[in-house]
Amino acid sequence: xxETLHPWKYIKDQIELENADSIKHYLDELEANDVAAAxxxxxxxxxxxxxxxxxxxDAAELIEDIPWLRALHILEDxxxxxxxxxxxxxxxxxxxxFLSEMDEVDAKAIIDELEAEEAEVVRQxxxxxxxxxxxLMITEFLAFEDSQTVGxxxxxxxxxxxxxxxxxxxxxxxxxxxxxxxxxxxxxxLLSKPNTKLSSIVLKDALTVKDHMPLEGLIGxxxxxxxxxxxxxxxxxELKGVVLRKDLREAQNEQVTTExxxxxxxxxxEELRTMPVWLRAKRRLSWLSVNILLNIAAASVIAVYxxxxxxxxxLAVFLPIISDMSGCSGNQAVAVSLRELSLGVVRxxxxxxxxxxxxxxxxxxxxxxxxxxxxxxxxxxxxIYLGLVVGVALMLNTIVAxxxxxTIPLFxxxxxxxxxxxxxxxxxxxxxxxxxxxxxxxxxxxLERL
Amino acid sequence: xxETLHPWKYIKDQIELENADSIKHYLDELEANDVAAAxxxxxxxxxxxxxxxxxxxDAAELIEDIPWLRALHILEDxxxxxxxxxxxxxxxxxxxxFLSEMDEVDAKAIIDELEAEEAEVVRQxxxxxxxxxxxLMITEFLAFEDSQTVGxxxxxxxxxxxxxxxxxxxxxxxxxxxxxxxxxxxxxxLLSKPNTKLSSIVLKDALTVKDHMPLEGLIGxxxxxxxxxxxxxxxxxELKGVVLRKDLREAQNEQVTTExxxxxxxxxxEELRTMPVWLRAKRRLSWLSVNILLNIAAASVIAVYxxxxxxxxxLAVFLPIISDMSGCSGNQAVAVSLRELSLGVVRxxxxxxxxxxxxxxxxxxxxxxxxxxxxxxxxxxxxIYLGLVVGVALMLNTIVAxxxxxTIPLFxxxxxxxxxxxxxxxxxxxxxxxxxxxxxxxxxxxLERL
Numbered sequence: 001x002x003e004t005l006h007p008w009k010y011i012k013d014q015i016e017l018e019n020a021d022s023i024k025h026y027l028d029e030l031e032a033n034d035v036a037a038a039x040x041x042x043x044x045x046x047x048x049x050x051x052x053x054x055x056x057x058d059a060a061e062l063i064e065d066i067p068w069l070r071a072l073h074i075l076e077d078x079x080x081x082x083x084x085x086x087x088x089x090x091x092x093x094x095x096x097x098f099l100s101e102m103d104e105v106d107a108k109a110i111i112d113e114l115e116a117e118e119a120e121v122v123r124q125x126x127x128x129x130x131x132x133x134x135x136l137m138i139t140e141f142l143a144f145e146d147s148q149t150v151g152x153x154x155x156x157x158x159x160x161x162x163x164x165x166x167x168x169x170x171x172x173x174x175x176x177x178x179x180x181x182x183x184x185x186x187x188x189x190l191l192s193k194p195n196t197k198l199s200s201i202v203l204k205d206a207l208t209v210k211d212h213m214p215l216e217g218l219i220g221x222x223x224x225x226x227x228x229x230x231x232x233x234x235x236x237x238e239l240k241g242v243v244l245r246k247d248l249r250e251a252q253n254e255q256v257t258t259e260x261x262x263x264x265x266x267x268x269x270e271e272l273r274t275m276p277v278w279l280r281a282k283r284r285l286s287w288l289s290v291n292i293l294l295n296i297a298a299a300s301v302i303a304v305y306x307x308x309x310x311x312x313x314x315l316a317v318f319l320p321i322i323s324d325m326s327g328c329s330g331n332q333a334v335a336v337s338l339r340e341l342s343l344g345v346v347r348x349x350x351x352x353x354x355x356x357x358x359x360x361x362x363x364x365x366x367x368x369x370x371x372x373x374x375x376x377x378x379x380x381x382x383x384i385y386l387g388l389v390v391g392v393a394l395m396l397n398t399i400v401a402x403x404x405x406x407t408i409p410l411f412x413x414x415x416x417x418x419x420x421x422x423x424x425x426x427x428x429x430x431x432x433x434x435x436x437x438x439x440x441x442x443x444x445x446x447l448e449r450l
Numbered sequence: 451x452x453e454t455l456h457p458w459k460y461i462k463d464q465i466e467l468e469n470a471d472s473i474k475h476y477l478d479e480l481e482a483n484d485v486a487a488a489x490x491x492x493x494x495x496x497x498x499x500x501x502x503x504x505x506x507x508d509a510a511e512l513i514e515d516i517p518w519l520r521a522l523h524i525l526e527d528x529x530x531x532x533x534x535x536x537x538x539x540x541x542x543x544x545x546x547x548f549l550s551e552m553d554e555v556d557a558k559a560i561i562d563e564l565e566a567e568e569a570e571v572v573r574q575x576x577x578x579x580x581x582x583x584x585x586l587m588i589t590e591f592l593a594f595e596d597s598q599t600v601g602x603x604x605x606x607x608x609x610x611x612x613x614x615x616x617x618x619x620x621x622x623x624x625x626x627x628x629x630x631x632x633x634x635x636x637x638x639x640l641l642s643k644p645n646t647k648l649s650s651i652v653l654k655d656a657l658t659v660k661d662h663m664p665l666e667g668l669i670g671x672x673x674x675x676x677x678x679x680x681x682x683x684x685x686x687x688e689l690k691g692v693v694l695r696k697d698l699r700e701a702q703n704e705q706v707t708t709e710x711x712x713x714x715x716x717x718x719x720e721e722l723r724t725m726p727v728w729l730r731a732k733r734r735l736s737w738l739s740v741n742i743l744l745n746i747a748a749a750s751v752i753a754v755y756x757x758x759x760x761x762x763x764x765l766a767v768f769l770p771i772i773s774d775m776s777g778c779s780g781n782q783a784v785a786v787s788l789r790e791l792s793l794g795v796v797r798x799x800x801x802x803x804x805x806x807x808x809x810x811x812x813x814x815x816x817x818x819x820x821x822x823x824x825x826x827x828x829x830x831x832x833x834i835y836l837g838l839v840v841g842v843a844l845m846l847n848t849i850v851a852x853x854x855x856x857t858i859p860l861f862x863x864x865x866x867x868x869x870x871x872x873x874x875x876x877x878x879x880x881x882x883x884x885x886x887x888x889x890x891x892x893x894x895x896x897l898e899r900l
Contacts, residue, residue: 032673033666033794040795065673067793216483223482223515246696253703257789260710264785265778271786272795273807281814284782291778292819295771296826302767303830309766316759316766317752320773320882321745327774328715328741332734335714336721339707343517344483345490345722357723364731369742376746380753432770 007034008041015046020053027058032065039066040274047074052082060089069270072098076106084113092139093247096125124240133218134211136251137232137241143173146181146202151194153184173231173239174202180231180239182206208233211240215255216344218248259338262420263331265291291425298323298432305440312450314381315443318390321373322439325394326401326431329365333358333405334423341409341419348413354406362402370395385449393438401431457484458491465496470503477508482515489516490724497524502532510539519720522548526556534563542589543697546575574690583668584661586701587682587691593623596631596652601644603634623681623689624652630681630689632656658683661690665705666794668698709788712870715741741875748773748882755890762900764831765893768840771823772889775844776851776881779815783808783855784873791859791869798863804856812852820845835899843888851881 007030014023027035039047039062051059051074063071063086075083075098087095087110099107099122107126111119121139128134142164144153153172157164172184182202192201209221211234221230222245229244258269265287271280302309302319309315337354340346346354374391378384405427409419412426443450457480464473477485489497489512501509501524513521513536525533525548537545537560549557549572557576561569571589578584592614594603603622607614622634632652642651659671661684671680672695679694708719715737721730752759752769759765787804790796796804824841828834855877859869862876893900 031670033670036793036795037797067795070795220481220483246699249696249699249703253699253706256703256706256710260706260713261785261789263710264713265782266785270789273786273790273804277807277810277814281811281818284779284811285815285818287782288775288778288815288819289822292771292775292822295774296823299767299771302770303764306763306766310760310763313756313760313763314753316756316769317749319766320752320770320886321742321749323770323774324745324777324878324882325738325742328738329734332715332737335711335716336723339711339720340723343486345486345517345520347487354723357727360727361731361734364727365735365738368731368735369738372739372742373746428774432774436770 008038011038011050012042012046015042015050015053018049018053023050023053024058027062035062035065036067036070040070040272044073044077048077051078051086056082056085057089059086063090064094067272068097070272070274072101073275076102080106080109080113083110088114088118092121092125092241093136095122096128096135097130100126100130128211129214131215131251131255132211133209133213133232133243134240136215136218136247137211137243138247139241141171141173141231141239141242143175143239144198145178146174146176146197146199148198149194150189150192150196150198150201153189153198154194171229171231171242173206174198175239179237180208180233183231206231209243210235215248215251218243219252222248256342259342259420262418263334263338263424265424267421287421287425294425294429295432298429298436301433301436302440305436305444308440308444308447311447312386312443314377314386314450315390315439318373318377319436319439322390322394322397322435323428323432325369325373326397326435327428329362329369329398330401330405330427330431331424333361333402334409334427337406337409338420338423341413346410348410351407351410354410355403358406359399359403362399365402366395366398369398383450385446389442389446389450390439393435393442396438397431397435400434401427404430458488461488461500462492462496465492465500465503468499468503473500473503474508477512485512485515486517486520490520490722494523494527498528501528501536506532506535507539509536513540514544517722518547520722520724522551523725526552530556530559530563533560538564538568542571542575542691543586545572546578546585547580550576550580578661579664581665581701581705582661583659583663583682583693584690586665586668586697587661587693588697589691591621591623591681591689591692593625593689594634594648595628596624596626596647596649598648599644600639600642600646600648600651603639603648604644621679621681621692623656624648625689629687630658630683633681656681659693660685665698665701668693669702672698706792709792709870712868713785713788713874715874717871737871737875744875744879745882748879748886751883751886752890755886755894758890758894758897761897762836762893764827764836764900765840765889768823768827769886769889772840772844772847772885773878773882775819775823776847776885777878779812779819779848780851780855780877780881781874783811783852784859784877787856787859788870788873791863796860798860801857801860804860805853808856809849809853812849815852816845816848819848833900835896839892839896839900840889843885843892846888847881847885850884851877854880 010026011023014026030038042050054062063075075086087098099111111122114122125139172189174181174184182204183206184198184201185203188201207225208231209218211232227245229242231239232241232243234240261269261271265284267283267287271283337346370391373394374387377390378387408423408427412419412422460476461473464476480488492500504512513525525536537548549561561572564572575584575589622639624631624634632654633656634648634651635653638651657675658681659668661682677695679692681689682691682693684690711719711721715734717733717737721733787796820841823844824837827840828837858873858877862869862872
């Protein structure tokens with residue numbers, strides 16, 4: 001069948017035919033990657049039409065299968081009423097993720113379409129930073145006042161079994177005057193007489209986390225405690241939600257990805273090729289335009305030494321090599337530092353220790369690379385002094401680049417500047433300048449021998 | 451207390467004093483990150499001594515808390531007998547991970563110290579590729595022959611409750627003549643008479659995966675099926691293990707990290723600063739030394755045009771800028787392609803599609819950056835033709851760099867070359883050469899006006 005070869009063509013046709021049933025069945029058969037790949041072939045009109053053909057529930061399921069940022073753009077494109085119906089079907093943390101990242105006007109229009117109670121919960125959730133307990137928690141949890149009886153709770157569970165199925169029911173919480181009190185043990189619940197008050201069987205030593213606890217703290221918490229989830233309370237001891245272990249791992253994964261893309265100059269940490277061309281170009285340019293200014297500043301060092309360069313034009317061949325190789329060596333050290341920072345095996349204040357660890361690698365690699373480039377220069381021009389100039393310059397510059405590369409991320413972290421985004425440009429500017437300066441200064445000293 | 455400020459100093463002292471109990475209690479109190487940070491301050495003798503002071507069980511727990519590669523090096527340093535005792539306490543997939551990455555002689559010595567049955571299992575496991583079902587599965591599962599009765603199974607479960615606690619007991623499997631037959635529903639097990647044969651209550655439509663299924667396939671499987679784990683069979687239908695959903699997520703996380711480090715030139719995808727300096731230097735050099743050769747090749751273009759450059763020495767200022775900026779623009783596109791490849795929203799054969807999507811971004815950014823650099827050149831030298839030469843060169847080179855950057859990872863993937871490791875060096879070599887060529891050729895055409 002041709003549709004198995006090109007799922008998107010088949011889906012395109014069915015959207016054209018407004019054939020809701022066959023689309024639904026076809027999507028159900030596909031694996032998540034294939035769904036994502038197929039949707040990426042549709043244009044924005046087709047995507048909006050696809051969502052309107054599906055029920056809100058099916059549309060929410062589809063949204064889950066496609067990359068987050070694309071899903072966001074699709075939701076922004078449909079009308080507020082349809083978007084609200086789809087968002088209503090999502091888990092609380094996903095609702096908040098989408099609405100807090102949307103254009104504010106779009107988000108407000110959608111929230112206004114939600115029921116009052118749901119809208120209120122969402123408004124509270126989007127106030128939290130994404131990488132805090134409040135931003136990561138779900139609000140689907142069960143809590144009963146401690147004045148309730150076991151009988152009431154069991155009855156309630158039975159009556160709402162269908163609805164509660166959607167919840168991740170590992171724990172039942174108990175509140176007292178609306179403040180968090182503790183957790184119920186399922187076995188105690190089942191083995192107690194119906195008229196027992198929850199206050200007499202609640203376990204009061206339950207651990208909680210505060211809603212503003214950052215991701216790193218939560219990772220530490222779940223490393224130490226073997227729980228599926230932990231209740232989240234605010235400063236007034238009110239129970240606000242539950243952070244699940246599995247959602248944490250996802251958040252961590254996202255953080256690694258974002259960091260990676262940022263080191264390569266993708267500001268904002270995510271880009272998909274279905275985003276409008278102008279937006280993609282603008283986002284990339286925001287990083288490139290800073291970079292070109294830094295580049296011009298670095299290259300101005302060459303301008304200062306034009307006379308030296310004019311006297312020994314062969315040096316012009318080596319300047320880009322020295323600049324590029326120092327950047328590569330330094331960025332290796334940056335990558336290791338970013339990794340060690342996120343693993344927690346190095347702390348921002350340990351700059352001296354990292355410097356010592358890097359300078360020895362820089363020394364070895366500087367000697368090797370300097371010798372290589374020096375030998376190449378000597379062989380090419382038959383002038384050992386040229387070899388010495390470029391070899392020693394690359395050697396020294398590599399040592400500086402590697403030890404700086406190791407420490408800059410720690411330094412930026414201390415200054416609360418995003419090390420993934422800024423380390424590379426700062427490093428290469430400094431090492432470019434120094435590389436040009438060393439090469440041309442050494443050349444100036446030896447001018448009559450070159 | 452001073453030890454809360456510097457846990458590693460306290461641990462160092464206690465190792466010196468051979469104070470096993472206080473180390474054990476102290477480590478229990480620390481969170482995993484802090485344990486990892488503390489261990490990174492010990493030298494290799496202290497680490498070996500620490501492991502020998504702890505029971506194998508505690509040592510295995512400690513190993514879990516520290517970064518994988520460091521743990522590997524620590525295990526390599528202790529004697530085979532101690533290492534075997536520690537490895538015996540680990541989960542099967544971790545045993546295999548460590549032993550397959552170790553020096554072969556070390557691994558053999560340790561396996562020889564294990565009991566015959568355990569050694570046999572480990573030998574089988576290390577044959578699998580790490581990112582296949584066989585490499586990711588655990589062998590701690592429960593399976594009974596279908597000729598057994600419900601009574602026997604329940605009795606066996608009761609008698610071995612303590613041991614089975616260590617297993618992830620979501621499923622009980624049934625075999626027939628040692629071949630996989632199906633899965634038991636716990637409810638059926640509890641509600642059946644003791645003399646019922648398993649063959650009459652086994653669910654035979656259970657889904658399985660083959661042991662050589664790659665990570666991508668498993669991710670697809672778990673996206674479609676809401677299971678905790680899936681049984682793994684070999685080509686003969688023998689049940690070999692279970693892949694758990696949670697282990698998959700970890701493997702995926704590792705893959706993202708490895709890819710990131712590789713794009714920055716960390717070959718092998720992981721480096722920790724506690725590795726010996728020579729090893730770190732060598733690993734980084736293996737990538738740098740290829741890069742310097744590519745750099746020399748690219749810069750040789752400048753050598754060809756030395757006369758043009760000597761005539762307009764100001765151009766030497768712009769060559770490193772053009773080389774660096776094209777690299778940055780191209781690497782942004784590389785990063786997006788690597789990301790889209792791993793998300794599965796783009797396939798290796800879709801090079802034409804990606805090219806079209808990138809060339810428009812390249813065009814916009816090329817015009818902007820080319821105008822910027824052209825204006826800078828014009829202002830600096832008061833010569834509009836110099837501005838034209840460098841501006842147009844950077845513009846064209848940016849368009850090529852961006853569209854190449856988007857497609858190279860797909861092309862390398864088709865050739866089965868690791869795109870994370872090779873895309874950057876290939877891209878920058880091509881765009882450096884082209885950048886130098888364009889700038890110096892245009893300058894040659896306009897020589898009398900510059």
